Amino acid sequence: MPKVALTTLGCKVNQFETETMEGLFKKSGYEIVPFEEKADFYVINTCSVTSLGDRKSRQIIRRAQRTNENAIIAVCGCYSQVHPEEIKAIEGVRVVLGTKERSKIVEYVERAAREDGILDEVGNIMDSHEFEDIPIYDMPQRTRAFLKIEDGCQNFCSYCIIPYARGPVKSRHLDKIHSEAKKLVDAGFKEIVLTGIHLGAYGRDLPGDIDLADACREVLKVEGLKRLRLSSLESIEVSPALFQLIRDDERFCAHLHLPLQAGSDSVLKDMNRHYDTAEFGRLIARIENEIPGVAVSTDIIVGFPGETEEQFADSLKFVEQMNFSRMHVFPYSKRSGTPAAARKDQVPEQVKKERAHRMQELASRKTEEFHKSFLGQTMRVLFETNNDGITDGLTDNYIRVYTDSPVESGEIYEVTLEKLYKDGVWGTVKK
Known part of the structure; x- marks a missing residue:
């Protein structure tokens, strides 16, 4: 029985995609082994959100090659979609996929084992308009199950490479969402987390007036489901119908991850974010008022090109006013090909590091305050x-x-x- 090892870098979407590929290998008779072990095939699902993600991807590819220099190494994901030539230049790589065609991963690695050279299947992601619907053939080894229902993003925030790596919005059909959710609940999962690259855009590419609230209703129809949670969602995409579901259905987790990215209106404008702090603050106030005990977590980028000390101070002040339960703080990472990367007013690395430290200290205090408020309950x-x-x-x-x-x-x-x-x-x- 041939052995295959798979690993994932990056987000929950990547994690879900790796699990679907693992299911395809198991269905084809492969033995799944830990990535650290010697295998006949290695599959690395890469991330390119930051330059650190690129570097880690390259390191893991080289580690697999050292573990078994005769193995077939297949690389897929965002990094290989954006920079396939960099991937192909790494010794040992035999298959290069982007962010589609993963449903054929078994076919590709078997073909690479028969043929010489590098199999390059990275195409123009902007031509991809259909959700790659890979059924779940094997259950994830966790207590909470992630279910991908959307791919692609068309927001084009000025700092972000993901729209170029994932292409336009592509939504999973409602009947497939229901059937996959039922599989997970029947397998014993109590909680399902809906995930996507731009989750709030779900349904925009489908015929009819379909949105994320409709997808949530399909999952909530599944008998036996105890919890439904959403992954990251843009604040301006919390529709009235979705808000009502979260507020009224006790199975809907009282947790929303709403990326703020900056607490300065001028920086938000430069980032090409489509809201200001006042709008964001009003939404949070309404959510906290109408959903008792709700947790709102967020993402913050510090050191965006041109960010002054005054603008950073505005971010600190705004965050101080919010009751965030958790904050993910990121120093700005320059991504080649994005508008922000071309700016001449890049913030020095040491300044970014210092600002990240200050924001993280505030984040830790906010989380502790949130946790303290529930003691005794x-x-x-x-x-x-x-x-x-x-x-x-x-x-x-x-x-x-x-x-x-x-x-x-x-x-x-x-x-x-x-x-x-x-x-x-x-x-x-x-x-």
Whole structure:
């Protein structure tokens, strides 16, 4: 039985795509082995959101080649879509795919094993208008299941390479969303997380007046589903219908990840973001007012080209006013081919690093304040992993809870939150 090892860099969408490819290999009779082991085939699903993602992708490719110099190495994902020539120049690479054609991954690696040279199947992603619908053939090894329902982005934020790597918006049809969600629930998953590259754009390419709320309704129809969660969503795309679903259906997790990116209106304009801080703030206030206990997490980029100390201070001030439950802070990463990369007013690396540190300190304090506000409450926790007798899991509003109470992974328990612990809180299961 041939052995294949797969690995993923980057976002939850990439993670989902790797799992679908793993299912294709299993269906074809391959043995899946850990990436660190010697295998006949290696598949690396790359990321290109930052230059660090590119570098890590190259390092992992070279590591696979060192592990077995005779292996067939296949590389796919955003980095190979944007820079296929860089991938092809790395020793050992035999198959190069972009962000489509992954449904044929088994066919391609087997063809590479029979033929000489490099098999390059990277095409023009801007010509791709159909969602690549790969059924789930194997269940993910987690307690929460991610379900990709959308691909592509047409926002063209001035700093972002992803629209060039993923192409236009492509949506999964509602019937396929329902059938795949049912597979996951029938397999025992209590929570499904809907994910996509530009999730809020779901349905724009489909006939009829279909949007993300319709996709959520299809999943909520599945009998036995306990939780539905959304991955990252643009604030301006929280439609009235979606807001009503989140507010009224108790299975909808009280957690929204809404990227702010900057707390300065002039920087937001330069980023080609389609809102200002006042609009963002009003939405957050409404969400917090109408959804008790809601968690709003966000992304922040510091050191965007031209960002002055005054503009950064505006960002700090705005974030201070928000009750973010969690913040992902990123120093701006220059991506070749984007408008921001061509600007002459790049912020020095040391300044970006210092600003990231200051913003991260604020982020840590915000998270601690959010966690403290729930101490003493009893909340439902879906437990996930166990290490040395301590099991951790998540509340519906994305607080990580740790306990040494006897619990079973993949099950939901009522837990009293008692004290801050690590990156979350410590709790005791209610008897």
